[in-house]
Amino acid sequence: MQEELFNKIVDMDEEGSIKMAREYLESGGDPQKLLEVCRNAMGVIGDKFEKGEYFLSELILGGEIFGNIMKFTLPLIKGDTKKLGKIVLGTVKDDIHNIGKDIFKAFAEAAGFEVVDIGVNTPVEKFVEAAKTHKPDIVGMSCLITAGLSSMKKTVEALKAAGITNAKIIIGGGRVDEEVKQFVGADAWADDAAKGVRLCKELMGVEG
Amino acid sequence: MTKSPKELAEERLARFEAAANLEEPDKVPLWGLSGDIIPACYGITQYEFNYDYEKAVRAIEKFIKDFPFDFSMAGLSGLEGRIFSIAFSEFPDLSVNLGMISGPMHDILGDKYYRFPGREIEENASPQFIGGTFMEADEYDKLIEDPVGFISETVLKRVCRNLATPRQAMATWVRLGVEIKRSAYFAGEIGRVSAQLGFPALPLGWGYAPLDIIGDFLRGIETVVLDIHRYPEKVKKATEALVEPIINYALTSKMIGAKYAFFPLHLNEYLSPKLYNEFYWPYLKKIILRLLDEGIKSFLFFEGQHEAHLETILELPKGWGIAYFEKTDIIKAKKLLQGHTCVMGGIPMGLVTGGTPAEIQEYIKKLLEEVKPGGGFILAPGVGTAPADTPLKNISAVIEAVEKYG
Numbered sequence: 292m293q294e295e296l297f298n299k300i301v302d303m304d305e306e307g308s309i310k311m312a313r314e315y316l317e318s319g320g321d322p323q324k325l326l327e328v329c330r331n332a333m334g335v336i337g338d339k340f341e342k343g344e345y346f347l348s349e350l351i352l353g354g355e356i357f358g359n360i361m362k363f364t365l366p367l368i369k370g371d372t373k374k375l376g377k378i379v380l381g382t383v384k385d386d387i388h389n390i391g392k393d394i395f396k397a398f399a400e401a402a403g404f405e406v407v408d409i410g411v412n413t414p415v416e417k418f419v420e421a422a423k424t425h426k427p428d429i430v431g432m433s434c435l436i437t438a439g440l441s442s443m444k445k446t447v448e449a450l451k452a453a454g455i456t457n458a459k460i461i462i463g464g465g466r467v468d469e470e471v472k473q474f475v476g477a478d479a480w481a482d483d484a485a486k487g488v489r490l491c492k493e494l495m496g497v498e499g
Numbered sequence: 500m501t502k503s504p505k506e507l508a509e510e511r512l513a514r515f516e517a518a519a520n521l522e523e524p525d526k527v528p529l530w531g532l533s534g535d536i537i538p539a540c541y542g543i544t545q546y547e548f549n550y551d552y553e554k555a556v557r558a559i560e561k562f563i564k565d566f567p568f569d570f571s572m573a574g575l576s577g578l579e580g581r582i583f584s585i586a587f588s589e590f591p592d593l594s595v596n597l598g599m600i601s602g603p604m605h606d607i608l609g610d611k612y613y614r615f616p617g618r619e620i621e622e623n624a625s626p627q628f629i630g631g632t633f634m635e636a637d638e639y640d641k642l643i644e645d646p647v648g649f650i651s652e653t654v655l656k657r658v659c660r661n662l663a664t665p666r667q668a669m670a671t672w673v674r675l676g677v678e679i680k681r682s683a684y685f686a687g688e689i690g691r692v693s694a695q696l697g698f699p700a701l702p703l704g705w706g707y708a709p710l711d712i713i714g715d716f717l718r719g720i721e722t723v724v725l726d727i728h729r730y731p732e733k734v735k736k737a738t739e740a741l742v743e744p745i746i747n748y749a750l751t752s753k754m755i756g757a758k759y760a761f762f763p764l765h766l767n768e769y770l771s772p773k774l775y776n777e778f779y780w781p782y783l784k785k786i787i788l789r790l791l792d793e794g795i796k797s798f799l800f801f802e803g804q805h806e807a808h809l810e811t812i813l814e815l816p817k818g819w820g821i822a823y824f825e826k827t828d829i830i831k832a833k834k835l836l837q838g839h840t841c842v843m844g845g846i847p848m849g850l851v852t853g854g855t856p857a858e859i860q861e862y863i864k865k866l867l868e869e870v871k872p873g874g875g876f877i878l879a880p881g882v883g884t885a886p887a888d889t890p891l892k893n894i895s896a897v898i899e900a901v902e903k904y905g
Contacts, residue, residue: 346769436884
């Protein structure tokens with residue numbers, strides 16, 4: 292099953308992979324093993340994206356397949372699965388776009404991160420509060436519009452002012468680059484979800 | 500000898516046309532910034548800029564006076580309204596006025612597409628397009644059968660709270676007409692102010708990629724991408740069905756003397772070459788070629804990364820129009836398209852927001868050394884919306900760099 296399911300997910304066979312995962316569990320398969328297979332497949336989809344073989348539409352479909360399989364798999368997993376780390380994630384103030392954030396979230400969860408999603412148009416205070424409450428390893432900020440660049444800068448400043456210095460900060464979105472990273476004062480930047488997840492792993496000292 | 504405003508405007512227009520015609524102009528044309536910086540410079544909120552036309556005109560006047568780019572998108576604020584233009588595509592006199600939806604129009608329609616400052620979002624936020632899903636997957640057949648009918652009679656009712664009943668719709672359309680008339684005066688005022696300051700009115704009309712109509716206005720971007728995998732034939736037929744209405748709507752801009760049709764492209768970056776060449780490009784190409792037959796050059800804004808699809812531009816006839824790139828490597832694009840397509844773009848907004856004047860000047864100098872030779876190039880920010888706190892000296896540095904090295 293494992294190799295066949297892995298291939299079905301990587302090849303974007305939505306119907307086939309969901310059906311196969313269901314049948315595997317119904318026939319008494321191990322949900323923990325199924326989770327591993329799905330995670331590995333998502334990793335390969337991310338790699339293919341970074342190599343230019345896959346595009347955003349495949350990332351969206353991959354996230355959709357993974358999410359659908361998790362819906363009936365996660366409830367069967369006893370106890371906590373080991374997490375790579377915790378990410379507080381939100382789209383910054385004055386930006387209401389969610390697509391990039393949601394794709395990143397799917398791939399970060401598939402990679403083994405716990406993601407606390409604090410939504411879109413997120414005020415600076417809410418980032419600070421979430422960072423205090425959840426004590427994340429990483430704070431992820433997403434934005435699509437250029438107005439978001441200033442919001443990111445203000446959010447980073449507020450986190451520092453609040454004494455949150457242990458969490459690494461990664462910014463993501465269509466308009467960010469190295470220049471923006473420096474302007475904002477972040478630790479890493481990515482303009483695509485696959486790279487974002489790889490950098491988060493690197494920030495955690497795990498092989499990216 | 501200072502030049503008269505009229506001479507300046509003619510010079511600027513000639514510069515643009517020379518580049519569009521693949522010639523080398525007297526100086527590299529510079530396409531400017533707009534966005535949150537315009538109300539910020541004038542000391543008004545985004546809400547005022549979107550809802551108080553008088554103040555908006557004055558803010559634009561100050562901005563173009565302070566920062567004399569050759570051209571810019573500085574105009575009355577609005578968001579993509581193409582779906583309304585298509586709904587009215589059988590009525591050219593109305594269709595032509597619905598390409599952009601302003602804050603007051605958004606209030607009248609009560610639509611769910613847009614978020615405006617002082618309404619759904621706070622007073623100093625930029626107006627944003629959010630879209631959504633307003634058509635179910637099993638309704639593709641209706642869209643294919645009668646795209647204009649389905650959009651105008653079924654979809655718009657779902658999108659706009661104030662079109663829910665026929666009686667509400669009656670009142671809403673009349674109010675919208677009154678608002679269009681009111682705003683036209685201020686749009687004219689911007690034209691007059693621009694002319695007095697030596698800026699030309701670019702003869703710009705509009706176009707749109709058929710698949711983007713489905714992604715932006717009917718199904719939502721994430722959903723249409725899944726639809727392509729799930730119901731490929733339906734999506735393809737629907738895309739094809741939208742070609743003719745879009746052409747009809749794009750041709751309405753001929754009435755106002757348009758020579759260029761501006762298309763913002765959205766799904767180009769989302770699709771692999773295989774999907775792009777099957778679902779997106781053939782239908783977009785049909786529209787470009789048809790407009791070219793009508794004497795209109797297309798002006799395409801390739802959002803995001805377009806590198807994977809660059810070669811397809813060469814399928815168009817030489818001199819077809821302008822390719823404006825956001826994040827694609829502009830030097831690579833210019834090399835590939837030299838002598839075939841006018842290329843536009845090159846300045847990363849991150850540099851203007853976070854760099855220093857010296858870094859900006861150095862960057863533009865180096866870039867122009869690569870892309871200026873042979874003409875057919877327009878320098879522009881990758882995306883023209885400058886945040887409110889963009890350092891003003893950085894904006895001036897862009898203009899100075901072109902004076903020196905353009």
